[in-house]
Structures are given as structure tokens and as C-alpha cells.
Amino acid sequence: xxxxxxxxxFLAMLFxxxxxxxxxxxxxxxxxxxxxxxxxxxxxxxxALIFFxxxxxxxxxxxxxxxxxxxxxxxxxx
Numbered sequence: 001x002x003x004x005x006x007x008x009x010f011l012a013m014l015f016x017x018x019x020x021x022x023x024x025x026x027x028x029x030x031x032x033x034x035x036x037x038x039x040x041x042x043x044x045x046x047x048a049l050i051f052f053x054x055x056x057x058x059x060x061x062x063x064x065x066x067x068x069x070x071x072x073x074x075x076x077x078x
Contacts, residue, residue, distance in 0.1 A: 017055055021048035 024047035033039040043050065 013055075017052055020051050024048045024051065 026047055027044060028047045028050065029042040029044055030050045031038050031042045
């Protein structure tokens with residue numbers, strides 16, 4: 001049941017991304033001054049593509065944090 005609910009939640013999030021993509025076709029300037037590169041030359045792309053990029057980076061970061069991001073070492077008994 002837990003896997004079903006997680007899948008349902010993930011599909012709901014994907015629907016939101018699809019819905020935003022269908023309704024935001026305007027071209028915008030994306031500024032993210034902390035990164036440094038967009039302070040001088042902002043990204044100029046469709047709002048939906050930028051939203052999807054931010055969503056994908058957030059999903060990947062959440063996945064890495066949730067799974068631990070690496071192999072776990074076994075404790076040795078001495």
C-alpha cells in the first residue's frame with residue numbers, strides 16, 4: 001500500500017509539471033545570481049522548460065538525500 005501511495009504522489013507531481021508546461025509557453029529570463037553565470041547572462045527559455053529543470057534538479061537532490069547517496073559500510077566486529 002505504501003508503494004502505491006508513493007507512486008500516486010509521484011504521478012500527481014508529474015501531472016503538475018505537465019499542466020504547467022502546457023500553460024506557460026511564454027519565453028522568460030531566468031536569473032539565479034548565486035550561481036554566478038546567470039547574473040550577467042540570464043537564461044532565456046520557455047517558462048515550462050525552466051520549471052521542469054528546477055523540478056528535475058529538486059527530485060534528483062531529494063532522491064540522493066533519501067537513498068543516502070553512497071554505499072553503506074558494514075561495522076566490523078572485533
